[in-house]
Amino acid sequence: MRRLSRSEGTSPRANWNYSGSISLQYQPFEVEETVASPPPPPFKAGAKHEIESMSPLMCWLQTFNTTAPCKDVRDLTTGAAMAQVLHQIDAAWFDESWLNRIKEDVGDNWRIKASNLKKVLQGIMDYYHEFLGQQISEELVPDLNQIFEHSDPTMLGKLLQLILGCAVNCEKKQEHIQNIMTLEESVQHVVMAAIQELKRALEELQEALAEKEELKQRCQELDLQVAALQDEKNSLISENEVMNDRLDQLDGSLDDPNTVVAKKYFHAQLQLEQQQEENFRLEAAKDDYRVHCEDLEKQLVELQHRNDELTILAEESRALKDEIDVLRMVADKASKLETTVEVYRKKLEDLNDFRRQVKSLQDTNMxxxxxxxxxxxxxxxxxxxxxxxxxxxxxxxxxxxxxxxxxxxxxxxxxxxxxxxxxxxxxxxxxxxxxxxxxxxxxxxxxxxxxxxxxxxxxxxxxxxxxxxxxxxxxxxxxxxxxxxxxxxxxxxxxxxxxxxxxxxxxxxxxxxxxxxxxxxxxxxxxxxxxxxxxxxxxxxxxxxxxxxxxxxxxxxxxxxxxxxxxxxxxDLNQNTQKIEELEVALCKKDEDMKAMEERYKMYLEKARNVIKTLDPKLNPASAEIMLLRKQLTEKNKRIEALEGECKLAKLRDYEEKLIVSAWYNKVSIVVLGSRARLLLLDSFKYPIANLVHWN
Incomplete structure (x- = not known):
């Protein structure tokens, strides 16, 4: 046997811990009916709810790669998809020869559907009985007529529940459990409930079988006692017949009182009378004892009832003791929480100081x-x-x-x-x-x-x-x-x-x-x-x-x-990484623009130099060339100052963006701290409950 436990509080996927046994509860399943032909048979009053409650098991069944369709209830009534799922669960037991006996091309032939479903159910019953060593109660056995005639979702859910039990008890159970873990959380809850329902029914069946064996053994003991009493009765009857024969033989000799036999007879008659008197006395005593025994039996019944009541009271007292222990622990925890609350009250009293300190620290930080x-x-x-x-x-x-x-x-x-x-x-x-x-x-x-x-x-x-x-x-x-x-x-x-x-x-x-x-x-x-x-x-x-x-x-x-x-x-400033990268990209862009402008300036300067070189030196004396160079130098200085001003403006814009980002980060950190403090205050008034779902 195995056990899987699922601890609550992990969302969206549950944590499954394997420990040896299965304990789940069955809940209704959900599925949508999408078949258009042939016309669906009339369902019962709660059929829609039962179909809607069957979809989790349908979702689990669709995790198997089956060639036969298994999207709705009518696909499952053929039995082909369930047979292929059983073959994937345990290919050694549900082998190819068994799978070939299941016909896939069913259509609307209800006889083939009934044959397939009977083979599937018989295979599941044999698997539980021979391989798993478990008996299935009549409550868990679905009515196949309701499935292939009316597509009853309740009976179909029972059959899918039995297939789920085969999956979680086979040799590849860990693999199937992992597949269940990949499903949605709601589907996992329903599958867990189905397995628990199946396990509880199997446990009740085992208890009933054990009680049946005990009653059978008691019946055998009573049969042996009846046989012994019957043998004793037969022997007494034979002895009585022998004694009657001898008595008939001795009747003739009893007429003569002088004979030894007559004496013995009279003596025996006296003894018989004495024995009869003794018997009457014993009968009276027996009646007295019977009455006394009846009184004792009544007292025994009363004592048994009282014992049962005392047992119930003892169980209640044990439960109360356990509850008292729990309450004592809760009281201890409550006292600790009260001290914690007092501490938090003091901390709340000091919260204004902390806020002022936080504000000053924020100002300092800014x-x-x-x-x-x-x-x-x-x-x-x-x-x-x-x-x-x-x-x-x-x-x-x-x-x-x-x-x-x-x-x-x-x-x-x-x-x-x-x-x-x-x-x-x-x-x-x-x-x-x-x-x-x-x-x-x-x-x-x-x-x-x-x-x-x-x-x-x-x-x-x-x-x-x-x-x-x-x-x-x-x-x-x-x-x-x-x-x-x-x-x-x-x-x-x-x-x-x-x-x-x-x-x-x-x-x-x-x-x-x-x-x-x-x-x-x-x-x-x-x-x-x-x-x-x-x-x-x-x-x-x-x-x-x-x-x-x-x-x-x-x-x-x-x-x-x-x-x-x-x-x-x-x-930790990881949250500003993206903004910093954007700013760095903008700064790199500004640097590239600056470099491009410098390149353009160099190009213009080179062009000016080339123009100066191409001019006639006789028409452009050295003084004029020097003045031109000085003029270009002043223009360059002005251009550099303008570029520096633009760079300063760009840096100021980047600085403003950084200030906005830092203010946003500080605001978010303050909000997170406040929410954490509120959560701590709320958690201090609640009991920590570890909700675990165990697979027994």
Whole structure:
């Protein structure tokens, strides 16, 4: 035998504990009638309720994989589905040969239905009698005529109840119990009730059989006593006949009183009379004893009734003692509960203080959460600022490098411009000198031409005229001297020109050296200014970085302290995980937007650089390029400030959402604490009842 216990309080599935026996109660079953053809036979007055109360066993029966349908009452009246279920319950007993005897294609043939149901019922009876060693009472045996003629749900429920008993008593009982455990709780209750009803009927049948065996044994004893008394009666009758024969023989000899026989006869007659008197006396005593015995029997009956009453009273007294023990335990528990109630009253009196403390703790918690969120925001801002600072450092370094290059380029261009201006001035001077020299050469050429023309004119004149002129020229200046004078003047001019050219070359060399020195000085001054700017910028950046690092360290320390306090005050924040993830997703989206905007800014900056590079440097001097870069830098700073403002607004929105979430969480925790306190107060006035359903 086995026992399954089900403890209440576990919903929706019941806890089944196997311990060796079954104890359940039968309750009506529920099922819906859905068959449309043939026309259903008329049911009794309570048929609808019985059909509705049969569905749990139908649900249990449908857990078996049967080829035959078992959805309604008419499907079960064929007997095929129940036979297949029995085959699955115990395939060794209800084997294939037995299953093949059950016909599935029944239709409306009530004879085949009756044959199938008789075979199923006979198989169940044999299984209970031979395999389980149990007898089934007539109350549990269903009327098959009512099933296949009228589809009586009561009789069908009895048959399903017997099948359920086979399932919970077979070798695979644990598997079937597990299948029952998978059903709904209401179905489990009904199945448990059915098994308990079946078990109680079987126990009553066993008690009746035991009583029958006892009565049978008593009848056998009485039969033996009757047989012994009959034998004794027969022996006495035979002895009486023998004595009558002897008496008849002795009648003749009794007439003579002198004979020994007559004497013995008279003596025996006297003894007989004495015995008769004694018999009469004994009869009277017997009557007295009979009356006394009847009185004693009456007294015995009265004593038995009184004994029964006393037994009932003893049982009642034992029950009362048990109840007294229970009440004593309840009284002890009540006293404990009274003390607990007093404690809770005191706690309720202190509840206002606790509420104020809770409110202050909530305010402190909110403040800590606010500080934590602000510190987290500051930490995120510091991290973002650190990354942005690195980016700015890199960009500033690039801009400084570019500025130094542009400064060098500007200085070089300025120096080249100055050098070109000086060359221009030198060329202008040289041009003026060449103009002067050209004028001198023109004058010389004119003089030479005039002299040549004079010479030709002199050759063509007549002698007189020549003589007069020669005398005049001789008087004035000879031709050789004049030619020599012109040649010397020309050489003098050429020497002057050579001297001026050598001096100009030396001056140009000195000017080039001077320009080189100036260029070197300008480059050094430019590098010096750039280095000074870099040094000042690096010092400022170092100071800012140190200030930010100190602030960041302070923020880290405060954040660690706040995290420790927050971990002590709020050890479990799993309920905010989803909201935090959403906020993180939003923050990631904001970061992606920021990155996209930075990428767009870099792209625009690169485009601007490309535009600047494509422009003609002659049309865009270095100062204009530097101003353009400064303008772009200011625009970039403005854009960065605008993005920082948007980021702050986004962080403020995230912080407001976090505050709302934390307030909701605190409210829920307070409501849960209040409900728990109310439940504790309610449970303190109730008795803990452990309702267990045992399967005996």
């Amino acid at each position: 403040m800590y959460m606010h500080n934590t969120v602000s510190l987290e925001e500051e930490l995120k801002k510091a991290n973002a600022a650190r990354a942005q600072l690195e980016t700015y450092k890199r960009q500033v370094k690039e801009l400084h490098n570019k500025l130094s290059e542009e400064s060098k380029r500007a200085d070089t261009l300025a120096f080249e411009l100055k050098r070109l201006e000086e060359k221009h001035e030198a060329l202008i001077k040289e041009k003026e000198r060449l103009i002067v020299q050209r004028d001198a050469l023109k004058e010389t050429n004119e003089e030479l031409r005039c002299s040549q023309m004079q010479q030709d004119h002199l050759n063509q004149t007549d002698a007189s005229t020549v003589g007069s002129h020669e005398n005049l020229a001789a008087e004035i200046l000879p031709v050789e001297y004049r030619e020599m004078f012109i040649r010397l003047q020309h050489e003098n001019k050429m020497l002057l020109l050579q001297q001026e050219g050598s001096e100009n070359e030396r001056i140009s060399e000195l000017q080039e050296q001077l320009e080189q020195k100036h260029r070197t000085i300008n480059e050094l001054e430019t590098e010096k200014s750039v280095n000074l700017c870099r040094l000042s910028a690096s010092n400022k950046l170092k100071q800012k970085l140190e200030a930010h690092m100190e602030k960041l360290n302070k923020v880290h320390d405060e954040l660690q302290k706040k995290e420790a306090l927050l971990a002590d005050l709020q050890p």
